[in-house]
Amino acid sequence: MRICAILSHPYGLRAPFWCAVLAGLLLAPGALALEPEAELRETREAIQDLERTQEERYAALQELEALLADAARGTEDSRRELRELAQERSRQEAVVADQEARVEEAREHLETERRAAARLVRDQWQRERHVGRLNGQGGGDRHHVAFAVRIREAREQALESLRDRIEGLEAEREALARERAVLAEQEEQARAAVADLEREEARQRQAMAELEAAIEDEALELERLQRNAETLEAVIEEVEARSAARAEAPGDSAPAQPDVAFAELQGELPRPADGRVIRSFNDSRGSRLRSRWRGTVLEVENGAAVRAVHYGQVVYADWMQGYGFLVIVDHGERYLTLYSNVEEILVAEGATVGAGEQLAVAGAGSEAIAPGLYFEIRHNGGPLNPEGWWPSQ
Incomplete structure (x- = not known):
């Protein structure tokens, strides 16, 4: 029993296995013939081999x-x-649609101006054809000359406008x-981004399958779970320390707070996504x-929107070992919400988000x-039951 206690793993998992191995060593043929020093040395070597293998x-x-x-x-980069x-x-x-x-x-204006220019040219030609008849009408000669000048000027203006429109159309x-x-x-x-995404997704699926095996x-x-939990605890402690430092900093203006504090929402807090x-x-x-x-883990449709349950500041937005892509939102008064196992993060650390914002x-x-969307509520560093915060069904 003393040896088994010595062999016990800090989490109490490998002692039975090591005791069985040690028993095999001690009960094997010739084991009783070992000297105490040799027995101790062999036992230590076996322990070291087991420790080395596990590490x-x-x-x-x-x-x-x-x-x-x-x-x-x-x-995620490819998706972004x-x-x-x-x-x-x-x-x-x-x-492009606006330009078209x-x-x-x-084009319509150009066609209109072309028709107007053609009419001016036709009118000019008709008047020049009948110039003799018009000149025989007394004082009509001066009138015709002045009228012809106006027609010529109008035609030149129309042609100039036509040239401008043609240049504009070409531009x-x-x-x-x-x-x-x-x-x-x-x-x-x-197309290249889609190809990259497909390759990255294949790598991710392979790595996930190997991890699950x-x-x-x-x-x-x-x-692994205990070490992952320790990693998350360390991040939460750091987040709370930063939040406390900001609150105590002189002259540091905190962001505007909503009318309802997070603590008052128990029994009325919305879910981060629809799902059982x-x-x-x-x-x-x-x-x-x-x-x-x-x-709590929610069964949520892949690709569904994950939304902030209340106003707050994003204090973590990245991949975390054991949790996948993780977003942590600080709601003040030492309340945090955690959203993990998401496919893609749409907010950056430091951003202020409103209730219902994706x-x-x-x-x-x-x-x-996790088999779905993982959601936590923390207060003073400790986890709370999210189902106690949601409206009763």
Whole structure:
């Protein structure tokens, strides 16, 4: 029993396995013939081998999670690039449509001016044909000369306007051609971004599958969950320390607060997304694991909007090991909400968000992170049951 206690892992997971190995060593043929010093040395070497193997396996798991994080960030970058390209393409299409409308309008004006110029030329020709007859009408000669001058001036003005419109039309056509060239280039960039996205998604799926296969080991998975929880606790402590420092800083103006404080919303707080609860607060994470959910998991459609449940400031917006893409919002008075296992983050750290503002896009469920959208409420660093904050069904 003393040896088993010495072999016990800090989380109490590997002692049975090590005791079995040690028992095998002690009960093997010839084991009783070992000298006490040799027995102790062999036992220590066995312990060291087991420790080394477990550490190597955990190091490999850490490397795999780092690969998953890189792949996920690459996927998010590709999605962001696609979204920006789509927005720019929409803007360019609006510009092209506006230019085409202006070109069509210019074409109509040009046709009108051409008809007017043709009429002026025809009228001039007709008047010059009958100049002799008009000259025989007494004082009509002076009148005809003055009238002919006015017609000639009007024709020249019409032709000058026609030339200007032709030049303007050509300029519009050139601008339209440039915009269409930009649009074609953006289409090519979008195709490349889609290809990058598909490659990154394939890498992410492979890394996730390898991670889920690795965490089938109960001891390794529990150690991973506990270390992930420690990482989150450290981030929350840092967030709260920064928030307290800002509140105490002289002359530091805090952002405007909503009319209703977060603490007053218990029983009325909206959900971050529509979906049924598939993992409740304090549920066991697995039948064999002594680890529980510190929040609630919602079954949310992939791609659905994830929204802030109340006014606050984004204090974390990045990938976190064990949680996937994670957004933390500080609502003041040491209340935090956490939204994790999202596919894409749409807000930046430091941004102020209002109640109902979209923070992220929901992602697909996974065994390695969560089977759906994971949501936590924290107060004074400790987790609260989100279902107690939502309106009763």
